[in-house]
Amino acid sequence: MAKKLHYFDLNGLAESIRYLLHYGEHKFEDVRYNHLSWPLKEVKDDLPFGQLPLFEEGNKKLNQSLAIARYIAYQVKLLPSDPWEQAVLDAIVFNIYDFWGKVVAYIREQDQVKRANLKKEILEETVDYFFSRFEKTLEQNNGYFGGKLSWADFILLGIIESANLFLGEQIERKYPHVQNLFEKIRNLQGVKEYIAGRKDYKLA
Amino acid sequence: MAKKLHYFDFNGLAESVRYLLHYGKTKFEDVRYDYNSWPVKEVKEALPFGQLPLYEEGNKKLNQSLAIARYVAYQVKLLPSDPWEQAVLDAIVFNIYDFWGRVLAYIKEQDQVKKATLKKEILEESVVYFFSRFEQALKDNNGYFGGKLSWADFILLGIVESANLFLGEQIERDYPQVQALLEKIRNLQGVKQYIAGRKEYKLA
Numbered sequence: 001m002a003k004k005l006h007y008f009d010l011n012g013l014a015e016s017i018r019y020l021l022h023y024g025e026h027k028f029e030d031v032r033y034n035h036l037s038w039p040l041k042e043v044k045d046d047l048p049f050g051q052l053p054l055f056e057e058g059n060k061k062l063n064q065s066l067a068i069a070r071y072i073a074y075q076v077k078l079l080p081s082d083p084w085e086q087a088v089l090d091a092i093v094f095n096i097y098d099f100w101g102k103v104v105a106y107i108r109e110q111d112q113v114k115r116a117n118l119k120k121e122i123l124e125e126t127v128d129y130f131f132s133r134f135e136k137t138l139e140q141n142n143g144y145f146g147g148k149l150s151w152a153d154f155i156l157l158g159i160i161e162s163a164n165l166f167l168g169e170q171i172e173r174k175y176p177h178v179q180n181l182f183e184k185i186r187n188l189q190g191v192k193e194y195i196a197g198r199k200d201y202k203l204a
Numbered sequence: 205m206a207k208k209l210h211y212f213d214f215n216g217l218a219e220s221v222r223y224l225l226h227y228g229k230t231k232f233e234d235v236r237y238d239y240n241s242w243p244v245k246e247v248k249e250a251l252p253f254g255q256l257p258l259y260e261e262g263n264k265k266l267n268q269s270l271a272i273a274r275y276v277a278y279q280v281k282l283l284p285s286d287p288w289e290q291a292v293l294d295a296i297v298f299n300i301y302d303f304w305g306r307v308l309a310y311i312k313e314q315d316q317v318k319k320a321t322l323k324k325e326i327l328e329e330s331v332v333y334f335f336s337r338f339e340q341a342l343k344d345n346n347g348y349f350g351g352k353l354s355w356a357d358f359i360l361l362g363i364v365e366s367a368n369l370f371l372g373e374q375i376e377r378d379y380p381q382v383q384a385l386l387e388k389i390r391n392l393q394g395v396k397q398y399i400a401g402r403k404e405y406k407l408a
Contacts, residue, residue, distance in 0.1 A: 067294035
């Protein structure tokens with residue numbers, strides 16, 4: 001069945017999904033919208049809840065980046081079979097998205113003074129709070145969130161690359177286990193070729 | 205293995221989990237903290253990411269309400285076995301939580317004028333946007349999000365009740381399919397007895 005992923009031409013919430021699909025060597029149409037000219041009324045009005053990303057498999061549609069990512073994780077065998085192990089990875093992914101929520105608040109803030117404060121808080125407090133915990137988990141689990149490669153590792157990579165793009169930073173720089181994990185994923189078959197052919201993301 | 209759920213003494217993000225556990229007639233310790241005296245320093249610092257709810261099974265801990273709920277759903281047989289069907293329910297649950305995010309913004313807003321505006325927006329726009337879609341999904345699927353009872357239905361009940369508590373409203377009042385679903389769940393064995401013995405939640 002024909003697969004399509006719809007998102008902006010940015011990493012954002014879809015890059016982890018793109019990485020998972022390329023890792024699994026799944027053929028899919030990677031539909032990208034220019035975020036500066038969004039919304040495209042006829043596309044947006046057709047979306048289940050007005051938001052990207054959207055995943056299509058044949059005539060079936062799915063919204064919500066994490067629902068899409070988890071489904072693909074199952075297909076590309078990056079979801080453990082044990083329910084508790086699945087739950088542990090689900091929790092990690094939600095914790096990663098809680099971190100991303102702080103970055104989204106920064107992205108949306110229009111007042112430049114508040115924006116600067118939010119960025120300062122992220123870089124001085126939030127990164128440390130979340131990444132010290134991610135670092136420790138990786139250290140205690142053989143370098144991967146679940147003890148071996150899983151979708152949670154891909155989610156971290158996509159989200160951090162997005163955070164770095166929007167913040168203009170390298171937030172993983174003090175966290176060697178996180179950095180190692182990223183390099184490992186970027187060098188996986190499928191992912192490597194995709195990255196090599198991808199143009200740099202730019203905000204404007 | 206001894207099971208414990210830790211949360212505040214109101215519905216919030218944990219009531220769906222409590223309903224699922226009672227539906228499954230699962231023995232668990234329902235630990236509740238008074239919201240007005242939170243944080244209890246020694247409890248908060250022992251939490252993986254400083255937040256409730258927390259679920260414990262023996263010596264294993266899990267945070268994130270949706271990771272907990274999905275895990276309990278599997279145990280009480282309210283998770284479909286097909287991966288696409290699971291993904292559809294995951295997406296619905298995340299859409300429900302996106303709605304809850306609007307309510308959360310209202311709860312957190314300190315400025316009374318902004319708060320009133322947020323409430324107006326929720327009641328006049330967000331509820332209509334989300335609940336017209338939930339209503340349609342239920343109508344198209346035999347009165348349940350997944351065609352038969354599943355964890356997504358329980359998540360809607362818990363979140364709607366929390367929203368109603370914090371907004372002082374009955375947001376499902378214009379949506380008969382939603383109302384019918386909520387009543388069906390409240391009358392399930394296990395859930396019914398729990399509700400009968402539960403004292404009313406109050407905000408202050």
